[in-house]
Amino acid sequence: MKRPRVAFFDFTCCEGCQLEVSNLEDRLIDLTKLVDIVMFREVMSEKDDTYDIAFVEGGISRETDIPRLEGIRKRAEILVAIGSCAAIGGINCIKNFKDLEEVKKIVYGRDARYFDTILAQPIDAVVKVEHYLYGCPMIKEEFLDLITSLISGKRPVVPNYPVCIECKLQENLCMFHKGVYCLGPITRGGCKAICITYGNSCEGCRGLVDDVNINSQTDIMKEHGLSLDDALSKFKLYGGYLR
Amino acid sequence: MKNQKTIIYIANRDEFHSYLLSQPYNIYAVTEKEGRYVFADVNEINDPGDKYTPTLLPPKKYLYPDEWILFRFKRGREEIFEIEDKEKRILFGVRPCDINAINLMDKIFSDGYNDNYYAKRRKDTILIGIDCFSPCDDHSFCYSVGHLDVKEGYDLLLKDIGTAYFVSIGSKRGRRLMTKFTKVRETTPHDIEQIREIEKKKEGMFINKFKTKVDNLPLLFRSSISSPIWEELGERDLGCGACNIDCPTCYCFDIQDKLELNIEDGRRVRDWDGCMLRDFTLVGSGEIFRASKADRLRHRFNRKFHYLMNVYKKSHCVGCGRCARDCLARISPVEVVNSLMV
């Protein structure tokens, strides 16, 4: 792929993933030597509707999102879901466990009737997605690795091991040994177990790793004092769409 | 004395520490972390002595590190650019289990094919061991697998008797290190008596935790290929791979070529891998040879107690207990061996 034209789009999200791209700082200049950024609302005002790679942030949560996403899909050769919301559904899906009318009232109050809302979903529930950059937010290094891989014709590497691997590599004391639950054993690694390294549990923002043992994870959480309901609600923070 | 090795009595522990710290090496020693221990770069040596429990990661992290950049290259060109690694290091406080694990790795990385990357780091690393007089905790079973006694591999082996160390010399460079240290004296018959006494006390402290002798394990595992135990353990197993990362004798790795942003310069990286992970046996065609957790567990334990044991005549688990200590599903080699015995 030679000097691809690249565009960024956002749906329901906090735009934190795009912020990660703008946070590349000096490397952003190097990046522009490799790709043409034709659309990136967060950092530029130009707009252009021809692009090769579309990076899509955010989840689908309104009827009108669907045709817009389909349009992007049609124009892009490669569609990349960036961040938890787009890649796995993420936080937005918490609302799926409540009545949608009630959800609207909580968010918009008296103006609720002016807004439409549908069940929140990741973008691959609507269109085909070629690549995923997981995380809340996505990880800059993985973003750059994806770009260099696409341009050089190499298959991008997405970690398929749980967070525990990187947690052990950091020599953290396991959260469970401190009496705290952690979703590390079932969550896709690649983040270098950053939350645990800085004193928090893994909340599962990178989604489930392939081939997890949810039963065993639930048993272990129960052994450490969480009820089944508590355990399930922990899974729901980011993984609501999966269950 | 045993092994005919010179034993030198060191008058003072602290003096020996200061001497080591003044030497032209980077010193990595056992340090506390959140109530457990790790090997870390230190400015002073504060070994926990008999409070020691095996470090979160074994010292393999210095001999074949994760994210190890082997060399750099330029895309489309045949040249490679070796990475200069001038570090000379001392690992201080390595316990018998871990020294024996390093001995096993020395064989693995030189048998048939000589891994020059490993060999270089190994050559640049001085091992100063500390002997154990009692089991470090309930998870350990070094004695049961024949890895409490350490006969080689170290440069110096210390017996910590509080204010002083007894030192056995295990190599030429160990001897060189000691001859430059002037504040030592040869052992007297009295010292030798003291050492005998310690050794005697130690004998009663360790027991065989297996219901069989270690030499029987290859046969036991061979005849347990279709045991229902594997499925049962597979149900519990998280497939998290923590036991591989923690294990001083797990050495499997993955190699990746990574490109810098100019897509010209690249680096070849060697990362730790583990047989408990699903993608470990994923091949180009998309097949996975050991798709179930039960298969992977069976493989892992067979590596430790059967396949490699047949080749090298030694248990490839050194009984440090790290995997058991940190397995959230409480899967431990002792439990596995004993449940296969029934």
Ligand code: SF4
């Ligand atoms: S703290 Fe979490 S990620 Fe780390 S080892 Fe424990 S369960 Fe795994």
Ligand code: SF4
């Ligand atoms: S530790 Fe867990 S919650 Fe934190 S970044 Fe990694 S995957 Fe996300």
Ligand code: SF4
């Ligand atoms: S045996 Fe324990 S540590 Fe190893 S992969 Fe299974 S759950 Fe993880």
Ligand code: SF4
């Ligand atoms: S298998 Fe477990 S007990 Fe044996 S050497 Fe490895 S980590 Fe230690």
Ligand code: SF4
């Ligand atoms: S496992 Fe054995 S050799 Fe290793 S630290 Fe414990 S007592 Fe010492």
